[in-house]
Amino acid sequence: MDDMGSFGAQPPAEAVARVREGFRTRTTVPRRFRTGQLKALRRLIAENEKDLAQALAEDLGKHPLESRISEFTLLENEISHALLHLPEWMEETSVKVPLALQPAQAKVQPQPLGVVLILAPWNYPVQLLLAPLVGALAAGNCAVLKPSELAPATAALLCRLVPEYLDPRVVAIVDGGPEGAAELLRQRFDHIFFTGGERAGREVAQAAARQLTPVTLELGGKCPAVVADGHWGNIARRIAHGKFLNAGQTCVAPDYVLAVGKAAAQLRVHLPEAIREFYGRRPLRSRDYGRIVNERHFDRLTGYLGQGTVLTGGSTVRSSRYIEPTVLTDVDPDSPLMREEIFGPILPVLEVEDLDAAMAFINGRPAPLAAYLFSERPRNQRVFEETVHAGAIGHNLCNTHPLVPGLPFGGVGASGMGAYHGRHSFDTFSRLRPVLSKSALVDTLKVAYPPYSWSKAGLLKRLL
Structure with missing residues (x-):
């Protein structure tokens, strides 16, 4: 060949x-x-x-x-x-x-x-x-x-x-x-x-x-999902669907979650429930869950599994390039998991004190292709839009802005x-292409031709 x-x-x-x-x-x-x-x-x-x-x-x-x-x-x-x-x-x-x-x-x-x-x-x-x-x-x-x-x-x-x-x-x-x-x-x-x-x-x-x-x-880049408030079950389902679609191999998928205040405790309960709802208790048997594209990417992804505490998931089968939908907690913000784009079914959840801390965390790193905020408060949404530097913003949903033909799709910076x-x-x-057309039958441009004079200069100043 x-x-x-x-x-x-x-x-x-x-x-x-x-x-x-x-x-x-x-x-x-x-x-x-x-x-x-x-x-x-x-x-x-x-x-x-x-x-x-x-x-x-x-x-x-x-x-x-x-x-x-x-x-x-x-x-x-x-x-x-x-x-x-x-x-x-x-x-x-x-x-x-x-x-x-x-x-x-x-x-x-x-x-x-x-x-x-x-x-x-x-x-x-x-x-x-x-x-x-x-x-x-x-x-x-x-x-x-x-x-x-x-x-x-x-x-x-x-x-x-x-x-x-x-x-x-x-x-x-x-x-x-x-x-x-x-x-x-x-x-x-x-x-x-x-x-x-x-x-x-x-x-x-x-x-x-x-x-x-x-x-x-x-x-691509590391697209963040910030969770502040809302219906915790619906939030978990939307994040899980966005993340684990195509086994996490999606450039606009949420790469990590920043949980504000009490959101962290809620997500620890509801994210595993959402994953079970989608793929059952054994996702390996689910016809609805994809596989990693090749062994090189499989090996790269399994190397991330030890960089946090497994909340749910974590099992792998190399022969079928299967990695279970996995949620990690207790993640070091400076670990390779948080520096490199994951591009797979591993979701780190980090706790932050407030929305300002979440936005500072995002803006302290290369600009992502998309950033998502889960909050029902208009003020939070407005501040997020004004502050976060990203290719796209999504409120209370992930991955769906590419489905709107009228919206531009693209990144910024990295x-x-x-x-x-x-x-x-x-x-x-x-x-x-600009096109300018003017008849040459009558020359109205003489005022701009040499020889130049003070009278021509005064006239041009009024015309231009």
Whole structure:
């Protein structure tokens, strides 16, 4: 098996050259073509959901309903939103012209960037490959897709389906491991969209900088959940669902909990109850609970289990890459568990004195992709929004803001740069081109020509 993997995908340089030629012919520019590709992408999902769900189950142990909620529904909503609003997004907008340049007309035209590269991770390998593609196609671009080799069944299926449904002149898919990704990054692109970890994000940014290619980086970080007040049972269920979805392998999952005052005692009771309610007393037997993607990540995660007191969970089975949903207490804030993104089914719960202490704790660390507050008090919510530096804020729920197409999704600082979803995807993959038009039949610009004089200066001062 060569570096390009076993699925027979096109080599990177050839794939880029092919879609570059497709963009040169302006195939993607007409709105009718864009909507046709978006509808084809929607058919790809609808007609192959069973096979896609099976591939996700093979790679990550996902239940089909979990795949429907977290992968397919989000994609279908993104496509429907884009189809509904595309005429509006593509419209030119007029801009007022200064008096000195009149009569003239000024406008801004959204233009496609060209050929974009989309690098996807393994944790949501369908959604995080195809959701950025929705914006790229809506904006009139050609695209090269690189699925993650760490979800091989899903990657193989997508490498087969994408050329069947999408126009091969404008969309290519390239399989392979790190070598294939490195070769892709040596090609020339007009934009690179990467979802993954911070270390790999730095490498992508460095490769893009060598060719002055703009990038969108969707990274991760340690997303906190602060619990202050509310219905303790509902809070525990929402945190447990957000954390243990996809076996904790979600970039916006709550990475740790800061329990304010008496909330700590309540969570010690209600979090184990929520986990039992979701997955039973033996989650190993639950069809609703996923698995760790590979042994390397399994070993990394099991190394965290000794860095606190196990409140619930803690059992593991390496042969099936199973780690029980685990809640840890008595955690050292300076331990590796609290310095590194966990990205797995281990939830540390730390006690803090008050909301101010919780916010200071969050802001003393790299900005997370999302921060969650559980409180019914409007003042707490307002202060949290004004104080906490994070890519997104969620009140009384976790993980759900990506489901709203109108909300931008993106990080800040170490958790990423740029945003997408809905109109924000269209804007990410567009260039706003200014156009200024003025007749040359009558020259009204003479006042700005040399030779200069005091009278011209006075007139220009009044006009400009």
